[in-house]
Amino acid sequence: xxxxxxxxxxxxxxxxxxxxxxxxxxxxxxxxxxxxxxxxxxxxxxxxxxxxxxxxxxxxxxxxxxxxxxxxxxxxxxxxxxxxxxxxxxxxxxxxxxxxxxxxxxxxxxxxxx
Amino acid sequence: xxxxxxxxxxxxxxxxxxxxxxxxxxxxxxxxxxxxxxxxxxxxxxxxxxxxxxxxxxxxxxxxxxxxxxxxxxxxxxxxxxxxxxxxxxxxxxxxxxxxxxxxxxxxxxxx
Numbered sequence: 001x002x003x004x005x006x007x008x009x010x011x012x013x014x015x016x017x018x019x020x021x022x023x024x025x026x027x028x029x030x031x032x033x034x035x036x037x038x039x040x041x042x043x044x045x046x047x048x049x050x051x052x053x054x055x056x057x058x059x060x061x062x063x064x065x066x067x068x069x070x071x072x073x074x075x076x077x078x079x080x081x082x083x084x085x086x087x088x089x090x091x092x093x094x095x096x097x098x099x100x101x102x103x104x105x106x107x108x109x110x111x112x113x114x
Numbered sequence: 115x116x117x118x119x120x121x122x123x124x125x126x127x128x129x130x131x132x133x134x135x136x137x138x139x140x141x142x143x144x145x146x147x148x149x150x151x152x153x154x155x156x157x158x159x160x161x162x163x164x165x166x167x168x169x170x171x172x173x174x175x176x177x178x179x180x181x182x183x184x185x186x187x188x189x190x191x192x193x194x195x196x197x198x199x200x201x202x203x204x205x206x207x208x209x210x211x212x213x214x215x216x217x218x219x220x221x222x223x224x225x226x
Contacts, residue, residue, distance in 0.1 A: 004157075031212050040122075042203060042216040043158075050212065058213070090157055094212060101207075103214055105150075105157040 003027070004106035006091050012112045019078040021109050023091030032074035033092040033103070034058075034066060043090065049074055081113045116141045120204045120217035127194055127224050135189040135220045137178075137204035145206040147171075147180055147187040148214065152201045161189075161202070194224045 007022040035043040045058030047066040094103040120137045146165045150158040162171030167182035204217040
């Protein structure tokens with residue numbers, strides 16, 4: 001089975017702190033994604049990466065950056081956390097393109113910024 | 115651009131009731147359509163998918179048919195169980211792309 005692991009399930013951070021959310025997948029997938037989930041808004045794409053050291057902005061990249069130094073690991077960085085970034089963050093990965101390109105999700109990281 | 119609209123919840127049903135969660139979409143070309151389920155405290159799991167018009171996706175008693183003429187992909191189940199209580203997300207992906215566009219999610223609560 002594909003496994004997408006998010007290292008932290010629950011975090012509480014202070015406003016202005018730098019926050020790292022880590023994600024690792026074990027299936028040699030090309031693509032990795034970070035989504036944010038908020039009630040009534042569904043999932044919104046923050047950033048995605050289709051290769052090592054490559055990244056593309058999603059729908060809501062402001063206030064976030066990402067790093068993909070190794071194929072299996074994709075990190076989401078909040079340079080200076082703010083209260084409006086309190087949310088559930090979901091990492092995902094997929095093997096490539098085309099009809100068989102199923103996207104697999106991690107269990108999510110609940111971030112509270114106080 | 116792409117968009118997905120699904121019915122707002124919560125949807126509250128008694129066990130063994132019939133379930134429909136509506137989903138309509140706007141997209142260019144011929145997208146693939148998905149239903150994901152999120153159980154409490156967990157991430158999203160793929161429930162079913164359909165990749166072309168008139169395809170029917172099915173899994174765990176749930177079904178959805180890709181209707182191009184009405185741009186819809188409604189989720190149905192004939193007899194829900196308490197264990198089906200979760201949030202359900204409809205999503206689409208253009209076959210040339212890698213990314214999913216999600217609806218807002220519908221919370222289903224099934225009472226014994």
